[in-house]
Amino acid sequence: MTTSRASFLDQTLNLLAGGYAWLPGLWRRGDGRMVRTRVLGRPTVALRGPEAVRFFYDERHMTRHGALPEPVQATLTGKRTVHGLDGPAHRTRKHLFMSVLADPGRVTALAEEVGAHWDRRLRDRPAHSRVVVFDEAAEAITEGVCDWVGIPMDATDALAADMVALVDGFGGLGPRHWKARMARARREKWLAALLAEPDALPSGSVAELVARHRDEDGRILDPGIAATELLNIVRPTVAVAWYVAFAAHALHRWPDNRARLRADPGYADAFAQEVRRFYPIAPFVGAFAVKDLTWQGEQIPEGTLVLLDLHGQNHDDQLWESPYSFDPGRFTGASVRRDDLVPQGGGDPHTGHRCPGEAVTVAILRTLAVQLARLDYMVPRQDLTISLRRVPTRPRSGFVITDVREQDEAKRKSEAATPRVRSRQTGTAAI
Template identity: 60%
Template sequence: MNDSRRPPITDSSLALLAKGYAWLPDRRRRTTAPLVRARLMGQHAVALCGPQAVRFFYDERHVERGSALPGPVLSTLFGHGAVHTLDGPAHRVRKEMFLSLLTGPEAVAGVVDSVTAVWDEAVRSWTGRPSVVLFDEASRVLTEGVCRWAGIPLDDAEAVARDLVAMVDGFATAGPRHWRARRARARSEAWLGRLVEDVREGAVAAPAGSVLETVAGHRDADGLLLDPHTAAVELLNVIRPTAAVCWFVAYAGHALHHRPELRDRLGEDDPAYAVAFAHELRRFYPFAPFVGGRAVTDLTWQGEPIPAGTMVLLDLYGQNHDPALWEEPYAFDPRRFLARPPERDELVPQGGADRAAGHRCPGEDVTVALLSALVPRLARLEYEVPASQDLRIPLNRMPARVRSGFVMASVRVRAAAPAAARTP
C-alpha cells in the first residue's frame, strides 16, 4: 500500500473538537483523493461524502452501524439496547415498530395536531411576558405535544423537556454537558421503565393504538417482549428526537431575523413554501456533523482500499453544503426546494438511504411536518429581538445551537394582512 493510502500517524481527535462541523469539510477540501483518511481516538478512519457515498455507507454488506456507536453516545443520545445498536433482521424488526408509529399521513398528522395545539396554547402565555427564549419554549411545547400524542402521562413537561434536550446537547462533548446528559437519561429511563411495567401490570391504561401501548407490547425478532429498560429506551427514541426539533425552531427564528423579507411569504397559506423552508432549515443549519460505522470486510471506494474494521464516516454537514450539489450552499434560500423536492440521498441532515431497511431516521417526515406547521406560526408573531443577546452559532460546539436560544421580547400575535394586500 503506498503512503497516500495509509492512515496518518497524527491523531485528529483534538482537531475535530476544535473545529467541529468544519473539520471534515476542511479536510476534504485539502485532498484530491475520493476519501479522507484520518486517525480518530487512535483508530484508522475514512470519511466519504456525496449521494453515491450515502448508498455505499448504508449498505449493510459494506458498513455495520450498530457496533460502531461509542459507549458515551449510547449513554446519552440513543440508549444502550436501542434500535441504533442493531443490524440485520433484528434491526429490521425493531425498525418496523418505529415505522408503524412515525410514518404515514395519519401518524404524522397526529403528532402535528397535538404539538400545534400546545403551541397555540403557549403563545397566549408568551404575550403576557416581557420576553421568552424560543429554544426553551419550543422544547417544552414539542415535549408536551409529542407525549400527549404518544399516550405518555406528564407531571412536569418542563422538567422532561430539559432532560430530553440535555441528552441531545451532551452527547458530543466530554465536559459538564455530557454528565448532565447521562443523568438526564438515567432519570428518564427509570421513569419510563416504571411506566412500561405499570402498563403491563394493568396499573396504568395505555390509550389504544398509542406509542406507549405499542412499545410496551412489542415483541422483537426473538419473539420476546422488550425488557422494561429497553422499552424505555425506545420510548425515548420517539419523544427525544421530536423534542430536538426545538433546535430547528430556534434556527427558524435566527433565519427570519436575518431574512425578514421571508416572513410575509411564510405567513401566507402556502404549504409548498413552508415545506421548502423546512428543508432549507435542515440543509443550511448545523445539526448532525457526521455518522459513523465500521467496514464489515475489506472494501474499495473509488479505487481506494478500506480495510475491514476501519471506522467509516459519512460527512452529513459537508454534503449539505457541497457546492457540487447546491448552488450557493452557504446562502439561505428556500426557493431551491420549490422547483423540486430533494433527492433521497442528496439532503441528509438526519442520515440517508432507505428508512425501512437502513438507519435513516424514521421520524424525518414528522420533523418536516412539524417545522412546516410551526414556522409559519412563528412568522405570524410580532416581537422584538433584543440586541444584547448572542445570536452566534459556533461550529466548534456540537451540537451547534444559537447561543442565546433566540430571545423574543414583547411577543404579540401579528394581525392578518387584508386579502388584497397579500402577495399574489
C-alpha cells in the same frame, strides 16, 4: 479518483475541538472524495456524496455494532437500542419506529398537537414578556409529544429540560455530558416503570405499542429496553427545537421569508427543507467496514471506521448551487432527492439506518415556522452567534423575542409586513 490523505495522526482531539468544522477542514487539505485519517486510534475514512450514501448504508458493507462510542450511547441514543443493531434484528426493531413515525395520519396529528401547545403557551404569557424561542419550542414539543405517545404530563418543564440535556450532552465533555447521563438514567427508570404495566397505558397509544413490541425472537422487549426505545421517539422529537431556533434565526436574517410563509403556507415545506440543509445538526455518522472493501478504486480494509460527512454533503457545491446561501427556492416545486439531502442521515428509512422521524421533523418544523411568521414581536439585542465548534450548536441566545402578539388579519395579509427589529448580530461564524 484522488484520495485526500489529510492526516494520519490521530484526530480525536481535533474532532472534539473542531466540531462541524473538523471534517470540512480535512477535505480542504486534499483534492479527492475520500479522507484518510485516524480516530480513537483506529484507521478511519470519510466519504460524502449520493454514491457514498448508498455505499455506506449497504449492510453488505457496514456494521453499526460497536460504532457508536459509549459516551454517545450513554447520552443520545441509549444502549441496546435500534441504533446498534444490524440485519433482521435491526429491521424488526425499526419496523416499530416506522409504524408510528412514518404514518402520515400520526405525523399530522403530532404536528397539530405541537402547534396547539405552542399557541396556548404564547397566549398564556403576560404582555411584554420575554420568550426564548428555543426553550419555548422544546417545552411545547415535549407537551405535544407526551400527549401523542400517551405518557403522563406531570413535571413537563423538567421533562423538556431532560430531553434537551440528552441531545445537548452527546457532543461534548464535562458538565453537559454528565448532566445528560443523569437525565437518561432518570428518564429510563421513570419510563420503564410505566411500560412494565402495558394494560395501564392508553389503548392503541405509541407507548402501548412500544411496551408490547416483540423482537425478531418473538420476545416482548424488556421494560428497560422499551423505555430506552420510547425515549428514542420522544427525545429526537424534542430535538426539533434546535431547528425551530434556526428557523427564527433565518426569518430574522432573511425577513422576506416571513411574508412568503404568511401568504403561502405551502412554501413552508421548502423553507423547512432549506433550514435542515443550511443549518448544522449532525456532523457525521459512522460505521465499521465488515470486510475488505473498494470505494472508487480505493481500498478500505476490514474494521476501518467509515464516516459519512453529513454536514459537508449538505454544503457541497457539487450538489448545491451557492451552498452557503439560504435559499428555500431551491426546494420550491422540486422533489428532494433522498441521498442528496442528509441532515438526519441517508438511505432508505424502511430498511436502513436513516432516521425514521424525518417526516416528523419536517411536519413540526413547517408548522412552527408558519406560526412564527404569523407573530409580531421585537428582537432585542442579543448574541446570535452560531458556533461550528460546538456540537450540537444553536444561536447562543436561544433566540430571544419580546412583546409577542399574533398579527391581526389585515396585517397578516400584507406581504410587506416585517417584525419590529432591534437587535445586534454578533456573528454567524458557523454559517
